[in-house]
Amino acid sequence: TLRLICTTTAVQRKNVRASGPEKYTEAFIKKQIEEFNLGKRHLANMMGEDPETFTQEDIDRAIAYLFPSGLFDKQARPMMKHPTEIFPEQRKIQWGEDGRPFHFLFYTGKQSYYSLMHETYEKLLNIQKHQDQLTVQDLPLQKEKRNLAGSRWLSKIELEEMLLEKLSDDDYSRFIQLLQKLVALPCADIEEEYIQKFSKEVPVQLQKVVIEPLQYDERGVAFSTGEGKRKTASATAVVYDNGSGKITVNGTDILHYFPVLQDREQLLFPFQFLGRIGKHDMVCTVSGGGRSAQAGAIRLASAKALRSFVTEKEVEFMRQAGLLTVDPRVKERKKPGQEGPRRKFTWKKR
Amino acid sequence: MAAPSAAGLGRRLRAWLPRIMPVRWSRYDPSYLEPEVNKEFYQKPLEKLTEEEREQMELKAVQPIKAAPPTLSSSVFSDPMISKFTNMMMKSGNKILARSLMSQTLEAIKRKQLEKYHKAPENEKETIECNPYVIFHQALKNCQPIIGISNITKGGKTYQVPVPLTDNRKRFLAMKWLITECRENKHRRTMMPEKLSQELLLAFNNEGPVIKKKHILHKMAEANRAYAHFRWW
Numbered sequence: 001t002l003r004l005i006c007t008t009t010a011v012q013r014k015n016v017r018a019s020g021p022e023k024y025t026e027a028f029i030k031k032q033i034e035e036f037n038l039g040k041r042h043l044a045n046m047m048g049e050d051p052e053t054f055t056q057e058d059i060d061r062a063i064a065y066l067f068p069s070g071l072f073d074k075q076a077r078p079m080m081k082h083p084t085e086i087f088p089e090q091r092k093i094q095w096g097e098d099g100r101p102f103h104f105l106f107y108t109g110k111q112s113y114y115s116l117m118h119e120t121y122e123k124l125l126n127i128q129k130h131q132d133q134l135t136v137q138d139l140p141l142q143k144e145k146r147n148l149a150g151s152r153w154l155s156k157i158e159l160e161e162m163l164l165e166k167l168s169d170d171d172y173s174r175f176i177q178l179l180q181k182l183v184a185l186p187c188a189d190i191e192e193e194y195i196q197k198f199s200k201e202v203p204v205q206l207q208k209v210v211i212e213p214l215q216y217d218e219r220g221v222a223f224s225t226g227e228g229k230r231k232t233a234s235a236t237a238v239v240y241d242n243g244s245g246k247i248t249v250n251g252t253d254i255l256h257y258f259p260v261l262q263d264r265e266q267l268l269f270p271f272q273f274l275g276r277i278g279k280h281d282m283v284c285t286v287s288g289g290g291r292s293a294q295a296g297a298i299r300l301a302s303a304k305a306l307r308s309f310v311t312e313k314e315v316e317f318m319r320q321a322g323l324l325t326v327d328p329r330v331k332e333r334k335k336p337g338q339e340g341p342r343r344k345f346t347w348k349k350r
Numbered sequence: 351m352a353a354p355s356a357a358g359l360g361r362r363l364r365a366w367l368p369r370i371m372p373v374r375w376s377r378y379d380p381s382y383l384e385p386e387v388n389k390e391f392y393q394k395p396l397e398k399l400t401e402e403e404r405e406q407m408e409l410k411a412v413q414p415i416k417a418a419p420p421t422l423s424s425s426v427f428s429d430p431m432i433s434k435f436t437n438m439m440m441k442s443g444n445k446i447l448a449r450s451l452m453s454q455t456l457e458a459i460k461r462k463q464l465e466k467y468h469k470a471p472e473n474e475k476e477t478i479e480c481n482p483y484v485i486f487h488q489a490l491k492n493c494q495p496i497i498g499i500s501n502i503t504k505g506g507k508t509y510q511v512p513v514p515l516t517d518n519r520k521r522f523l524a525m526k527w528l529i530t531e532c533r534e535n536k537h538r539r540t541m542m543p544e545k546l547s548q549e550l551l552l553a554f555n556n557e558g559p560v561i562k563k564k565h566i567l568h569k570m571a572e573a574n575r576a577y578a579h580f581r582w583w
Contacts, residue, residue: 150412202412260446260449261449262420262421262445262449263420265423265425265427265428266420266423268425269418269423269424269425272423272424272425273387273389273424275389292420295420296420300417316411317392319415320385320386320392320410320415321385321386321387321392321418321424322385322387322415322416322417322418322422323385323417323418325414325415325416325417326417327417328377328378328417329376329377330377
């Protein structure tokens with residue numbers, strides 16, 4: 001006997017949201033890679049270049065030449081990249097034909113995260129066992145401290161890419177705490193390779209800015225220039241040596257230009273920090289912004305100019321006092337539907 | 351959070367909660383550290399207190415640091431507590447007025463203390479404190495409550511539950527009480543510096559309406575001790 005199958009239109013329609021992101025099979029990706037390689041050779045032929053030595057930069061240049069686009073968003077322009085860069089990496093299906101999952105932690109929902117935590121804890125126990133063995137044999141525990149300054153842990157996004165699954169902030173912080181605990185133990189050198197998988201080098205050369213040498217003007221007095229910006233104000237400062245502490249802004253004395261005490265304090269801040277108040281003369285030009293922004297711009301310009309007069313250690317001290325960083329705070333834009341950047345319109349009940 | 355009213359049947363009012371939209375954010379990357387302006391910190395020779403400080407120095411050498419704000423400076427006259435108090439006293443962004451009021455207050459305190467100093471007999475002269483900054487700090491410390499009160503609703507009723515306060519919260523409450531006290535409970539003609547200096551001197555000697563307010567808060571917390579277990583944090 002036949003049975004009538006009654007379904008509603010809601011069930012017949014495809015549930016787009018529940019299926020998740022589009023899944024690509026391995027065969028599909030392989031085909032895409034073949035097509036890409038073939039297309040690369042064709043493109044090289046078209047451009048008159050050698051197909052064997054056609055790099056990604058050449059591809060980008062060729063595509064930009066053949067399909068010029070004035071679109072603002074770079075991601076929206078036509079691009080030709082290797083399929084692994086375009087299609088996001090996805091996990092293969094985690095269960096076999098009988099429906100039984102491969103990994104024993106599949107039903108936790110976050111199998112790679114929990115398996116990672118298990119492995120790390122196993123290493124921790126390993127180290128503790130090793131430590132106990134050493135204490136039993138009365139051997140000294142190694143206390144070589146790792147250089148913390150040169151490395152950082154993987155960020156949450158990088159860890160997500162490594163594990164191919166989403167993490168929450170809480171999970172991530174727990175994992176980092178476990179790693180820190182692992183590193184803090186004295187005999188952590190055994191598991192050094194494992195730890196290095198999760199740490200990255202931080203380039204110490206971040207702050208390698210070239211300090212310009214002093215220039216000498218006609219009278220033989222040493223001077224140096226610096227430029228600074230704050231909000232919309234931009235300033236240039238010329239700091240002269242063998243001075244009496246006179247500061248001129250746009251042709252007028254600072255007492256007349258900055259009647260407010262706070263601005264004058266800001267101008268003198270770099271000099272006071274280095275202890276060179278009466279020793280330098282300064283001539284500056286400033287435009288744009290308001291009174292406080294102009295003061296901040298001149299402060300940055302004078303600090304940059306003073307770098308040439310001072311030892312490297314003092315430059316580092318100035319940087320740690322916040323004198324050499326450009327202040328990124330600017331006026332926030334007004335949003336549609338609101339009266340200002342944060343203030344909303346008056347709420348009316350009816 | 352308006353519930354869908356019966357009047358608007360066709361439209362469904364759903365508050366759009368953006369996926370990633372922090373309300374409090376800053377233009378700096380979270381990895382940027384706060385600047386250290388104190389000159390003596392940098393003049394200490396290499397034999398510092400502990401190894402921790404040396405490690406901290408090494409870490410700081412690698413990480414980027416925020417720019418110092420315009421209110422902060424390494425001169426002896428800039429004090430973070432005083433700047434915070436000035437900012438709280440400021441109205442509609444008029445920092446110039448607030449700063450001048452603050453300096454007039456400190457001057458008034460100094461004058462009053464000097465008067466007392468010159469009138470006092472020889473043996474008491476050493477006990478009188480003339481430094482207005484010291485008086486300000488001590489007065490603030492005396493005004494800070496130790497325990498606070500928070501409204502917790504349980505089973506329909508709202509209880510006043512005693513709650514521990516963080517340092518920042520204590521400082522904020524002390525400053526807020528001082529300012530509101532000076533703005534409201536004074537004669538129409540008295541100037542703010544005059545009234546503030548009066549309040550600060552009273553607080554320095556553990557007298558005055560602000561200290562009384564602090565004691566009332568402590569008594570309330572003590573009285574509601576029974577509800578302390580309602581707190582879940």
